[in-house]
Amino acid sequence: MSNFPPIASLRNFEAVARLGSITAAAKELHVTHSAISQQIKVLEEMLGVTLFIREGRGLQISENGRLYALQIRESLNGIFEATRLIKTQPKTTELVVAVLPSFGSNWLIPRIARFEQLYPNISVRLQASLHVANMVKESVDIGIRMGNGHWEGVDSHRLFNDELVVVAAPHFNHGSLPQTPDEIIKSHIIFNMESWQPWCQAAGVDVELHRTGLCSNDSNLVLQAVRLGQGIALERRSLVHDAIERKELVQLSSVTAPYPYPYWLVLRQRDDAKIKQEAFSNWLNDEVKQYLNSLSQ
Numbered sequence: 001m002s003n004f005p006p007i008a009s010l011r012n013f014e015a016v017a018r019l020g021s022i023t024a025a026a027k028e029l030h031v032t033h034s035a036i037s038q039q040i041k042v043l044e045e046m047l048g049v050t051l052f053i054r055e056g057r058g059l060q061i062s063e064n065g066r067l068y069a070l071q072i073r074e075s076l077n078g079i080f081e082a083t084r085l086i087k088t089q090p091k092t093t094e095l096v097v098a099v100l101p102s103f104g105s106n107w108l109i110p111r112i113a114r115f116e117q118l119y120p121n122i123s124v125r126l127q128a129s130l131h132v133a134n135m136v137k138e139s140v141d142i143g144i145r146m147g148n149g150h151w152e153g154v155d156s157h158r159l160f161n162d163e164l165v166v167v168a169a170p171h172f173n174h175g176s177l178p179q180t181p182d183e184i185i186k187s188h189i190i191f192n193m194e195s196w197q198p199w200c201q202a203a204g205v206d207v208e209l210h211r212t213g214l215c216s217n218d219s220n221l222v223l224q225a226v227r228l229g230q231g232i233a234l235e236r237r238s239l240v241h242d243a244i245e246r247k248e249l250v251q252l253s254s255v256t257a258p259y260p261y262p263y264w265l266v267l268r269q270r271d272d273a274k275i276k277q278e279a280f281s282n283w284l285n286d287e288v289k290q291y292l293n294s295l296s297q
Contacts, residue, residue, distance in 0.1 A: 005043055010072050012039040013051060017061050017069035094123045095276045098133035098143040102219035103263070106239040107291075108144070115283045122276055130217065135268040142280055143266035155267040157281070159288050160238075162259035164199055167240050167249045168232040177252060178232070181205045184252055190231040191215040192222045198257035199234055223249075238263070241295070 012035075015025035022036045029036070044051050051065035061069065099108060104126055112124065127133060132147075133140050135154060149156045166184055168177055178184045181203035185196075191211040200207055214231070216222050219239055226233045227248060236259055243249040265284060267277050 005046055006039070009039040009043040009046075010076065012036050013043050013065075014069060014072050014076055016040065016052070016059075017065060018073070020061075022059070093121055094125055095273070095280055096125045096127055096139060096141045097280070098127045098129065098135065098138070098140045098145075100130065100144070100146065101128040102223075102236075102239055103144060103146075104128050105220055106223070106242065110242050111287050114287070115280065118283060119279050122279060124280075135266070141268055141270065141273045141277055143264075143268075144284075145264050145266050146261040147264065149262070149264050151266060153269070155269065157265045157267075159263040159265050159284070160292060161262045162236045162238050164194060164234050164257045164259055165237050165240065166199065166232055166234050166252045166255075167226060167244070168252055169227050169229045170247065170250050172226075172229045172232065177250060179252065181253065181255065184232065185209060188213070188231040190222050190225045190233045192219055192233065192235065193217050194234055194259075196234055199255065202257050203253065203255040237295070238291075241291070 012025060012029065012031075015028055016022055016036060019025050019028065022033055022040075026033045026036050040051060047068075049064045049068075050062050051068065052059040053062055105128075108126070115122075115124065127138070127140060132145065132151075133143055135141075135143060143154070144159070145151070145156075149158060168187075170177075173187070178187045181200070182205065184203075185200065185205055185207055189196075189209070191213070192215070196209040200209065214225060216225075219235060222233050223235065223239065223243075225231060226235075227243075232252065234257075237256070240249050240251075244251055265281060267281070270277070
């Protein structure tokens with residue numbers, strides 16, 4: 001490896017080539033101006049080419065330097081990505097679960113302690129995001145997703161179907177809660193990304209509601225506003241069931257509408273994670289059965 005340039009020299013060179021200034025590169029890398037100059041000199045002597053042309057107090061990158069910088073930048077990015085991936089690899093006792101923030105907060109978190117009691121040697125790391133995780137690139141063992149169940153490179157198992165219900169805080173409108181469909185649609189609504197049309201059709205209300213006022217793509221924010229008594233919302237039952245049971249929220253009507261996207265358990269195909277995946281999958285399926293049984297009572 002005697003012909004391999006020092007990483008410090010390559011980083012300094014790439015920064016100067018990208019920023020066009022030794023001063024700017026020194027500031028970015030938190031080193032001195034002279035240290036940058038010395039590292040570039042070392043690199044030029046080792047390569048036997050001129051990377052920068054000195055012009056007075058400034059410098060201009062040479063054609064050799066420009067081409068070399070492009071290749072070095074790509075290589076350094078590769079090293080950065082490889083380092084990130086190895087650092088985020090799950091430990092042997094760690095299970096990484098990708099989940100939607102709303103489902104994780106309102107359904108999974110209230111139940112996860114039971115998994116920890118059953119499997120104290122497995123450490124669960126929840127990775128919450130509104131985006132579908134790339135399970136290989138992000139080193140995710142298990143995902144809980146909504147959709148049609150067709151994702152490449154993973155095994156998918158349907159967990160359950162959801163439905164939409166209308167909820168409010170008990171103290172909304174000073175405790176005078178809307179009860180009929182007409183009263184509900186005339187109330188102050190906090191909108192999410194769900195359409196009210198299926199619920200209105202099920203309720204026999206011929207009206208098309210448009211999103212006005214407060215709206216969010218994150219159900220956690222919508223439900224927080226509802227809890228504060230700022231309005232009512234149409235939300236997935238899975239997100240509000242426990243809060244209704246605790247009397248933090250009230251279901252305003254028995255009218256419901258089917259939610260078009262089921263929940264799925266998604267498993268990354270990893271031999272070294274099968275035991276952890278199986279433990280979590282079995283536990284989750286049991287929790288889903290208990291949840292669905294509670295809905296039918």
